[in-house]
Amino acid sequence: MNLDSLLRGEIEQAITALFGKAPESIQLQPTNPEFEGSHTLVCFPLSRLSGKNPAETATTIGEYLVAHSRLVARYQVVKGFLNLILHDHAWIETLQSIYGQADYGIQPPTGEEIMVEFSSPNTNKPLHLGHLRNNFLGWSVSEVLTANGYKVHKVQIINDRGIHICKSMAAWTLYGEGETPESANIKGDHLVGNYYVMFDKAYRAQVTALIEKGVPEEQAEKEAPIMQLASEMLRKWEDKDPETVALWEKMNGWVYDGFDVTYRAMGVSFDKLYYESQTYLLGREIVLKGLEEGIFFRKDDGSVWVDLREEGLDEKVLLRADGTSVYMTQDIGTAVLRFNDFPNIVGQIYTVGNEQEYHFKVLFLILAKLGYDWAHRCYHLSYGMVDLPSGKMKSREGTVVDADDLIAEMVDEAEKQTRELGKVEEMSNEEARALYRMIGLGALKFFLLKVDPKKRMLFNPNESIQLQGFTGPFIQYTHARIRALLRKAEAAGIKGAVEGLENPTLEAAERDVVIVLSSFPEKVREAGATYSPAIVANYVYELAKSYNQFYQSIPVLSEADTARVRFRVALSEAVGRTIRTAMHLLGIDVPERM
């Protein structure tokens, strides 16, 4: 039982006793820092129950709580707000409970399983900044859900077939001269991406040339020889032409080798991979069955549709007139396949950009219409685009920020600043390199995760590279400093303990840290319920800040009272552990020294 729910119980009991009726809800919020106290009861809604004005209501409840509650020491009424000041022993007990939990804030497994899909790239070009937001989000949400008791299965669907990869294949066939990642000494995904760019260039030149010859634009786009080659490759691939399939496998293989390197650098991994080439034909039978059952309908030309007008949407095609699948059909098939692969999952989270909101709305409605009861537990974790100061990223205009380049830049910057501060003199090269990586990646992840996922965000390269203020390294630094303090304590034979205080009162700065510390489990729950790592990021920043205030104003080890020293060591240890746990939820490691 935590402090919040104990207090709520006492307040409810007080109101019932005073006014003869239980309140519908208790509005308990953190007290504004400018006032004394930790919890504030909003009394405006209670005045109807009490028959008094809000301030009188607050006073009445305050008096009652001071007389009857074990927790409430004093109160102050400001307008209709009842600010509660708790006994310090309540905070000391709270810290004692936190200190005793090795995995404070983490819920034990509930037995429920859930699937999280993220990344899901095309195989014709390397990963970019947008993928970084996607991957970090998907990874962090997976960690947050795990902390809420779920067993999480992380998956991605790799879009390995279609005209996009055939474009790279066509360009390589024409201009590649047998080039390979080894011969060119380029990462495979970048090499294939280069040919994709080459395709686009050649294609546009050919279209322009045709238009100049008087061919209408639309026709020119179809007749451009390189496009014809790509289309032919797609047809041959679908006919399983051995030569085409071999080339496709070779080039996708290069891309996967490249992706592996990038994923390792990002620190993400997956439990299972799905490939579109293996799933794109699924879904057709489900749709045909739905047609038989009258859930879908057929138009005169033979195409199959779903009517979503009753749901406020329109009609959507599910099978073309020639009987082949569309994107939506594939997604229906993949969803059902996954529930067959993982029969115990209660739902799926799709980490996909917000431009596909309409698509997923339709997908989930269709799955519900088909009678899958898990359809209502499918969720589109929709995130906003990452813009650059120059505007939108456009691959054609070469304004895309490459994931590998960006990670390397961040690590370089971390190295530069760490060296300037002269912090690595006692480290081996290996240790130092691991540290630069931890800091650079921590800065990048924190920068992308601290903003509400739903919001479109601006990526300013100069600012993201900052290591001061509201950043990952600020929090990593706080952790490293706590660890240094604890090492010193240990060397002096001092062990943390939340007991034996002769005078059980706390300094304001100590109390503030415990107050922030105590809200961690609620933040984890909230982050899980809203699929928002930003809540954890904001929380851990607040925690680090309140600890730093404590650290600057109160000595820990050079205090005469031994019990007090042990208390502060325990407090520091609890904060250090909570920072580590919270940062872990964001996919960020914290160092012992930096």
Added chain:
RNA sequence: GGGCUCGUAGCUUAAUUGAAUAGAGCAUCUGACUACGGAUCAGAAGGUUGGGGGUUUGAAUCCCUCCGAGCCCGCCA
């Protein structure tokens, strides 16, 4: 044409189940102990929450309207 999202300090953002003087970071300016790590801390300045109207004891938050930005509505994926 229809639908969805967003607009908060110079910049990046928090608070959106309605609650106190809208909270931070960056940038700018001032300051920090013979205590443990200054990637820190204390302070100053910076806001008609895009404009207007409405509901409410109370609005950044809910409703209407206007202005501005973006996305979606394809037998593409």
